[in-house]
Structures are given as C-alpha cells and as structure tokens.
Amino acid sequence: MSADDQELSLAERAGDLIKHNRLFVVGLVIAVSFLFVALTATWIAPKDPQAIDFTAKLQAPSLQHFFGTDVLGRDIFSRVLHGARTSLLTGVLVVSLALLIGLPIGLVAGYYGGRIDMVLMRVTDVFLAFPPLLLPIAITAALGPGLYNALMALAISWFPWYARILRSSVIAVKEELYVKSSQAMGMHPIRIMIKHALPNSTTPVIVQASMDFGYTILAAASLSFIGMGARPPTIEWGLMISSSRSIFLEYWWTAFFPGLAIFILVWGANLLGDGIRDLLDPHYSDKK
Amino acid sequence: MSKPVLEVTDLKITFRGRRRDVEAVRGCSIKLHPGEILGLVGESGSGKSQLSLACMGLTAESGDVSGSILLTGIEIVGADRELIRDLRGDKIAMIFQNPMTALNPFYRVGEQLADILRVHHEITVEEALSKLEKSFVEVALPDPKAALKKFPHQFSGGQLQRIIIALAVSCEAKVLIADEPTTALDVTTQKQVTDLLRRLVDELQMGLIFITHDMSVVSEMADRVAVMRKGQIVEQGAIAEVMGNPQDEYTRLLLASVPMLGDKKSNPPCSGFTTQDDRIEGAAFLRVRQLSKTYPTRRGVVHALREVDFRLMAGECTALVGESGSGKTTLAMSLLQLLQPSSGQIYFEGKEISRVERKALREARRNISVVFQNPYSSLNPRMRIIDIVGEPLLVLTDLDKETIKQRVIDSLEAVGLSQEHLRRYPHAFSGGQRQRIAIARALVLEPKLIILDEPTAALDVSVQAQVVELLNELRARKKVAFLFITHDLALVERLANRVLVLYKGEIIERGTVEEVFQSPKHSYTKELLSSAPRYETFQKNIHKS
Numbered sequence: 001m002s003a004d005d006q007e008l009s010l011a012e013r014a015g016d017l018i019k020h021n022r023l024f025v026v027g028l029v030i031a032v033s034f035l036f037v038a039l040t041a042t043w044i045a046p047k048d049p050q051a052i053d054f055t056a057k058l059q060a061p062s063l064q065h066f067f068g069t070d071v072l073g074r075d076i077f078s079r080v081l082h083g084a085r086t087s088l089l090t091g092v093l094v095v096s097l098a099l100l101i102g103l104p105i106g107l108v109a110g111y112y113g114g115r116i117d118m119v120l121m122r123v124t125d126v127f128l129a130f131p132p133l134l135l136p137i138a139i140t141a142a143l144g145p146g147l148y149n150a151l152m153a154l155a156i157s158w159f160p161w162y163a164r165i166l167r168s169s170v171i172a173v174k175e176e177l178y179v180k181s182s183q184a185m186g187m188h189p190i191r192i193m194i195k196h197a198l199p200n201s202t203t204p205v206i207v208q209a210s211m212d213f214g215y216t217i218l219a220a221a222s223l224s225f226i227g228m229g230a231r232p233p234t235i236e237w238g239l240m241i242s243s244s245r246s247i248f249l250e251y252w253w254t255a256f257f258p259g260l261a262i263f264i265l266v267w268g269a270n271l272l273g274d275g276i277r278d279l280l281d282p283h284y285s286d287k288k
Numbered sequence: 289m290s291k292p293v294l295e296v297t298d299l300k301i302t303f304r305g306r307r308r309d310v311e312a313v314r315g316c317s318i319k320l321h322p323g324e325i326l327g328l329v330g331e332s333g334s335g336k337s338q339l340s341l342a343c344m345g346l347t348a349e350s351g352d353v354s355g356s357i358l359l360t361g362i363e364i365v366g367a368d369r370e371l372i373r374d375l376r377g378d379k380i381a382m383i384f385q386n387p388m389t390a391l392n393p394f395y396r397v398g399e400q401l402a403d404i405l406r407v408h409h410e411i412t413v414e415e416a417l418s419k420l421e422k423s424f425v426e427v428a429l430p431d432p433k434a435a436l437k438k439f440p441h442q443f444s445g446g447q448l449q450r451i452i453i454a455l456a457v458s459c460e461a462k463v464l465i466a467d468e469p470t471t472a473l474d475v476t477t478q479k480q481v482t483d484l485l486r487r488l489v490d491e492l493q494m495g496l497i498f499i500t501h502d503m504s505v506v507s508e509m510a511d512r513v514a515v516m517r518k519g520q521i522v523e524q525g526a527i528a529e530v531m532g533n534p535q536d537e538y539t540r541l542l543l544a545s546v547p548m549l550g551d552k553k554s555n556p557p558c559s560g561f562t563t564q565d566d567r568i569e570g571a572a573f574l575r576v577r578q579l580s581k582t583y584p585t586r587r588g589v590v591h592a593l594r595e596v597d598f599r600l601m602a603g604e605c606t607a608l609v610g611e612s613g614s615g616k617t618t619l620a621m622s623l624l625q626l627l628q629p630s631s632g633q634i635y636f637e638g639k640e641i642s643r644v645e646r647k648a649l650r651e652a653r654r655n656i657s658v659v660f661q662n663p664y665s666s667l668n669p670r671m672r673i674i675d676i677v678g679e680p681l682l683v684l685t686d687l688d689k690e691t692i693k694q695r696v697i698d699s700l701e702a703v704g705l706s707q708e709h710l711r712r713y714p715h716a717f718s719g720g721q722r723q724r725i726a727i728a729r730a731l732v733l734e735p736k737l738i739i740l741d742e743p744t745a746a747l748d749v750s751v752q753a754q755v756v757e758l759l760n761e762l763r764a765r766k767k768v769a770f771l772f773i774t775h776d777l778a779l780v781e782r783l784a785n786r787v788l789v790l791y792k793g794e795i796i797e798r799g800t801v802e803e804v805f806q807s808p809k810h811s812y813t814k815e816l817l818s819s820a821p822r823y824e825t826f827q828k829n830i831h832k833s
Contacts, residue, residue: 176665176666177660177661177662177665177666178665178666178667178668178676180626180660180666181658181660181666181726181729182679182683183624183626184624184625184626184653184656184657184658185653185657185679185680185683185684185733186625186649186650186653186683186684187679187683188683191683195668195671196668199668199670200668200669200670
C-alpha cells in the first residue's frame with residue numbers, strides 16, 4: 001500500500017502497467033494486430049479468400065500459399081485474415097448484447113432488493129440452469145442456424161453472469177453514504193441508480209466482460225464447428241476447422257492455422273482482460 | 289531499572305513505490321520496560337502503526353527495514369522468518385482496533401484460541417482450555433467456562449476485546465501492542481478495557497505499547513508517552529514531562545485539540561441563542577410524536593425506537609447521545625424519510641411528513657439535510673466537487689446552471705474551501721476537507737435543520753477541533769439548527785444547547801446541556817458522564833509527578 005498510487009490517473013497507471021506487466025503488452029499487441037488485420041483484410045490479403053481453384057487444392061504451405069490451400073483450393077492465409085473480422089465482431093457483439101440485457105437487470109435487482117430482486121434473479125437463474133453451450137445450441141436450433149442467430153443465442157446465455165455480478169456490487173455500493181445522502185435529498189431512484197450506483201459498481205463487470213471476450217469467440221467458433229453458427233460462404237475459423245474435419249489428419253494445415261488463430265486471439269484477449277483488471281483495481285496491482 | 293523488554297534503535301522503514309519511495313518511519317528509538325505502558329500518540333499516517341508492525345516482524349514485503357529492534361534481547365530486524373514466527377504469540381502479542389473482526393466467526397472461541405496456544409506450547413487441548421479459562425477469569429469475562437464454548441458473534445465488542453487480551457495473557461507475552469484497542473467500543477466499555485490493561489501490566493509485568501490518537505486516554509493510563517509525526521518521534525518522556533510541559537509545537541496542538549468535559553478555554557459560549565424552555569411551542573419547527581420503530585425477527589420483535597417524543601427549536605443545536613444500538617441512527621433515518629416508522633408522527637412546520645407521498649416531501653427535504661460520519665464514503669468518488677455539492681440544488685430546485693454554480697461557490701467558501709476546488713474529485717482531498725465538502729453540500733439548500741451523524745468520529749483529533757469550530761460558526765451565521773448525533777460528551781458540551789440521551793430506543797433524559805451535565809438523573813447518563821474524559825482530571829494527571 002503506497003500512498004502515491006491513489007493519485008495516479010488512469011492514463012498514468014496504464015503507462016505503469018505497460019512498463020511492468022509484459023503479458024499485458026503481449027495481449028495488447030495481439031489485440032491491436034488482430035484489429036488491424038480485421039479492418040484491412042480486404043487489402044492485405046494476398047488472394048481472394050473466396051476464389052476457388054481446383055487445380056491448386058490441398059496444397060501444403062509454400063511461398064505461394066503461406067498457410068496452404070483447402071479442399072476447394074482457396075488460400076487459407078487469406079481466409080484466416082478475413083476470419084479475424086467475423087471473430088472480433090462476434091466477441092464485441094455478444095459481450096455488448098449480453099451487457100445490454102444483463103446490466104439493467106442486475107442494477108434494478110441489486111438496488112431495490114426484496115421481491116423485485118427475487119423475481120429478476122430467479123428468471124436469470126433459469127438461464128444459468130443449462131450446461132454451457134447447450135442453451136445456445138437449443139436457441140440456435142430454434143431460430144435456425146446462422147452467424148447472427150448464434151450471436152443472439154450466445155448473448156442470451158451469457159447475460160445472467162453480468163446481471164449477477166453487477167447485482168452483487170450494487171448491493172455493496174447501495175450502502176455507501178453517498179447513495180444514502182442522495183436518497184435523503186429525495187432524488188429519483190432511476191437517477192440514483194444511473195449517477196451513483198452504476199458508475200461505482202461496474203469495475204468487476206468490465207473485468208469479467210474483457211475476459212469473456214475471448215470465451216465468446218471460442219464459443220462462437222464451437223457453434224460454427226458443429227454447424228449451428230456461421231454458414232458458408234461466411235468466413236469463420238470454427239467453420240474452417242469444421243469443414244476440414246475429415247481430412248485434417250492428412251492435410252494438417254487445413255485445421256492447424258485457423259485453430260492457431262483462435263488460440264492466439266483468445267489467449268491475447270485473456271491477457272488483456274487480466275491487464276484491465278489490474279488497471280481498474282489499483283489495490284490489486286499494488287500487491288504485485 | 290530492569291532490562292527493557294523491547295528496545296528499538298534508529299528504526300527506518302521505507303516503502304519502495306513505483307514513482308517515489310515513501311518513508312513511513314524515519315529514525316525512531318523507543319525503550320519499553322516490563323510493567324510499563326508507553327502511549328504512542330499520532331494522527332493517521334504518522335507511522336505509529338508501521339512502527340508497531342515492525343516490532344511484530346509484520347512489515348509488508350515492499351518495505352525496507354533498517355536499524356535495530358531488540359525483543360527481550362533478540363534482534364528482529366533481518367531475522368529469520370521462522371524465528372520471528374516463534375516469537376510472535378510467545379514473547380509479543382498484538383491487540384487490534386476492531387475486536388469484531390479479530391476472531392474467525394466460524395470457530396468456537398475456545399477451540400480457536402487453544403489452537404494458537406498450542407502452536408507455542410507443548411500442551412494438550414485440555415491444558416490449553418484450562419489455561420484460557422484462567423485467563424478469562426483474569427480479564428473478568430463473565431462465566432468463563434461457558435465462554436469457551438461460544439462463537440465470537442455471541443459476545444459484545446467489549447467482551448471480545450477482553451477475550452483477545454486474555455489470549456495475550458495466556459501466551460505469557462512479554463510485550464503487548466494494542467493498536468487503538470478502544471476506538472471501536474462504546475465509551476462506557478472503553479474505560480473498563482483500559483483499566484483492565486493497566487491492571488494486567490502491573491500484575492504480570494508486561495510491557496505495553498498503547499497506540500492511540502487520544503491524549504486523554506494516554507494521560508490516564510500510560511507511564512510514558514511518545515508523540516509521532518511524519519515518521520518521527522517529536523517528543524518522548526514521562527507523562528507529566530511531555531504533557532505538562534510540551535516542548536514541541538505539534539504536541540501542544542494535539543493537547544489543545546482533545547475534547548474534554550469542562551474545558552472552558554476552548555469552549556466559547558454559543559452566541560446568539562439562549563436556551564429556552566422545552567415547553568414553548570412557538571419556536572419548535574420540528575416535532576416528533578410517539579415515534580416507534582420495530583423490526584420483526586425470528587426471536588420476536590426488536591424495538592429500535594420506543595415512543596420517542598421531542599421538539600427541535602429553530603437555530604438550536606440539540607445533541608442526541610447514546611451508544612451503538614441505542615437507536616440513534618434509526619431516529620436519524622426516520623427524520624430523513626429513509627425509514628418508515630412503525631407508529632408515531634413527524635411534523636415539520638406543522639405539517640406531517642411521515643407517511644406521505646414522495647413528491648409532497650420536497651419542501652421538507654429542502655429544509656432537512658444531513659452530514660454523515662464517514663467522509664470517505666459519503667462523496668461519490670466518480671463525481672467532481674461542483675456536481676457533488678450542486679446535486680441537491682439540481683434535484684430539489686429549478687435553478688439554472690449559473691445560479692447553481694454560484695450557490696456552490698458560496699457554500700464552499702462558507703466552509704473554507706475555494707473556487708479552485710470545484711473541478712477536483714474527492715480523492716484529492718484529506719478526511720477533514722472531505723467532511724467540509726459534505727457540510728457544504730448540506731448547506732447549499734440553506735436548510736433549517738442539518739442532521740450531523742457523528743460528523744467528527746472518523747477524523748483526526750486536530751481536524752476534529754477545526755470541524756467543530758466550523759460548525760459552531762456556521763450555526764451562528766446561518767441560523768441553522770443542528771441535530772448532533774454523537775457518543776462524545778465533550779463534543780456535546782462544545783456544540784450543543786440541549787441534549788437528549790437515548791438508551792435502548794427510549795429517551796431517558798433530556799434538558800439543556802448544563803442541566804443534564806450538572807445533575808444527571810438517570811443512572812446511565814451518570815455512567816456516561818463518569819467515563820468521559822474530564823479536563824480537571826486530565827490536568828491533574830499530567831501535572832502529577
């Protein structure tokens with residue numbers, strides 16, 4: 001516990017973190033480069049990712065095709081680059097949609113407590129009762145397979161976590177005297193929730209969300225793999241692995257490179273999530 | 289004189305920060321002899337806790353310790369971890385500020401303490417328990433045998449503190465460090481605990497370091513005193529020497545700030561208002577009638593308030609005195625409309641405000657504001673000062689932005705802060721400044737009543753004195769009435785005109801401060817008054833030699 005840490009601004013602490021936490025830097029570099037690739041895939045990809053060329057099918061990695069080609073002769077390197085777009089979009093959309101549903105529920109449940117809390121939390125518990133991935137599979141099955149339906153399904157099965165996390169920190173913040181004093185001046189409950197309760201209880205949710213970013217990408221890839229998520233011609237890493245399922249023992253590169261891309265992005269996202277936790281919680285980084 | 293049990297020489301503790309190093313302790317030397325109590329006095333951040341933690345070998349890993357600490361002749365600085373662990377609980381023991389969190393609520397008291405004893409002594413559980421029972425008798429814990437089988441939550445704070453002291457006694461520790469052991473306790477229990485410590489030190493010839501910020505406690509029980517400030521000991525010596533004839537300016541400031549009963553010098557008579565008869569109806573603007581609050585529990589109904597009945601006069605300061613659990617806070621929360629009373633009414637300027645619609649409360653809310661005990665929790669850390677102080681105006685009035693800003697500035701200036709603070713966040717301010725901001729927020733609506741819920745309890749003594757002064761001045765200037773909730777009678781004498789004593793949810797005594805303090809009728813009031821620090825005894829203590 002050093003006295004000066006409290007006075008550091010967020011930017012200064014971020015600077016400290018970059019200097020002292022190598023893994024955070026790794027995560028940051030990974031995230032930024034994937035973002036760059038996703039935004040510029042159209043220009044930096046050497047080949048058209050959809051161009052079919054049967055004369056060049058299932059070629060091993062070479063200077064011509066860095067990651068080889070798939071069963072239709074498409075350039076895997078270009079496809080991996082384009083796949084970054086889908087995966088990043090997945091992460092961002094699922095997490096923000098889940099936050100959009102989860103945060104209001106958690107906020108209201110935590111702030112009011114009592115019967116309202118009971119009802120809201122029992123409803124969210126229903127969603128938690130299913131084994132992970134089973135619920136998204138069921139929802140996608142009902143909605144019909146497709147990338148956006150899969151994202152919706154993932155968000156629906158993800159929001160209860162955010163609702164629960166926010167609820168518990170709102171319950172703690174609710175006892176803070178600044179909330180009491182706002183109540184004493186007769187402030188409208190909605191205003192208290194938004195101005196006082198929410199800004200002071202979001203840290204754990206943000207941390208969780210930044211970690212989940214990686215998991216949702218993984219989950220979306222899994223859904224695609226079993227045919228419940230993205231459908232061709234959408235370029236998605238999970239889908240790429242799935243379509244090489246029967247041949248990857250002989251042509252390892254068809255599954256290896258999309259898999260590697262998933263692995264690196266998820267790993268980077270988790271490192272970033274760890275770093276963000278340190279950033280938002282000065283007590284935590286102090287103990288290092 | 290016998291050999292010292294603890295000898296600290298030129299101790300330095302530096303914490304390596306990322307930006308700069310923090311020197312928590314800068315060259316301190318103390319000696320502690322058996323059977324002696326050393327009062328270690330200083331405000332928060334003065335390094336007194338770091339000094340004592342170092343004596344336990346408990347300095348955090350990021351701290352560099354240099355110098356020497358000899359505990360019964362054994363060097364601790366730089367010693368092996370194993371060795372220090374053996375010493376802890378054997379030669380040296382510590383008593384913490386909050387007894388409620390010092391024991392693990394999961395285990396029975398006997399089980400838990402016997403475990404600790406057996407770490408250091410080759411004894412069976414039965415031997416340990418009988419040893420503990422003996423110590424429980426020593427610390428005058430009621431029903432020692434049954435106490436061993438109880439869980440921590442079944443004891444009161446004072447009893448728990450006795451249990452912790454009993455542990456130190458059964459360890460036969462040579463040195464005892466007590467870090468503000470009475471701060472979390474009620475006044476009446478405080479005195480019992482300090483008396484107990486004094487007796488044990490004399491009987492068992494232990495050395496005790498008593499860490500506190502309260503000069504009056506030190507004057508009553510300690511043999512010697514060391515005053516710490518910014519990591520250094522500014523003055524050290526026998527009580528009479530240091531307190532009777534303080535050399536250092538800081539020591540003088542500390543001495544002057546201690547609130548004590550009968551200290552006329554720093555208690556100027558409140559200007560502008562004379563105490564009036566309680567029965568005069570005209571001046572009362574707030575009236576509480578037969579107010580009760582009950583909570584249903586599994587074991588029956590708990591009465592937090594029982595038919596409480598009183599009036600508040602315009603511009604007066606009424607003190608509400610009582611210990612924790614007496615219903616003080618319940619009462620304040622009811623006045624603020626944060627709790628629905630079970631029965632009874634609250635009238636504000638003739639109109640009933642209990643049990644009415646939220647919207648209809650605007651008028652009353654504009655006239656009743658509140659300052660809470662803990663300034664670290666009462667300001668939203670994510671808002672700027674201008675928004676914090678201006679918020680009541682934004683919520684309860686229709687003023688435009690410019691007018692609100694002007695009122696905020698006026699209000700900040702009234703509490704001694706200036707315009708340049710407007711755009712800062714609460715973390716940039718010290719505890720005393722934060723409390724000033726909270727007071728500014730309470731003032732900004734120009735209310736008729738401000739409820740002050742122990743507004744100085746979380747502050748350092750010297751800061752306390754300033755806040756009390758500010759409150760007195762504001763009351764005279766702004767003609768605002770205070771309901772001052774406290775357990776500190778000396779502060780009541782400094783601030784209030786009248787006093788209500790609350791005991792177990794009932795008002796057991798009321799009247800002007802002079803009446804109640806000169807001739808208390810109820811036995812509880814008498815007990816309260818006798819345990820409060822008195823100026824005369826303080827003077828006597830520090831001038832004995």
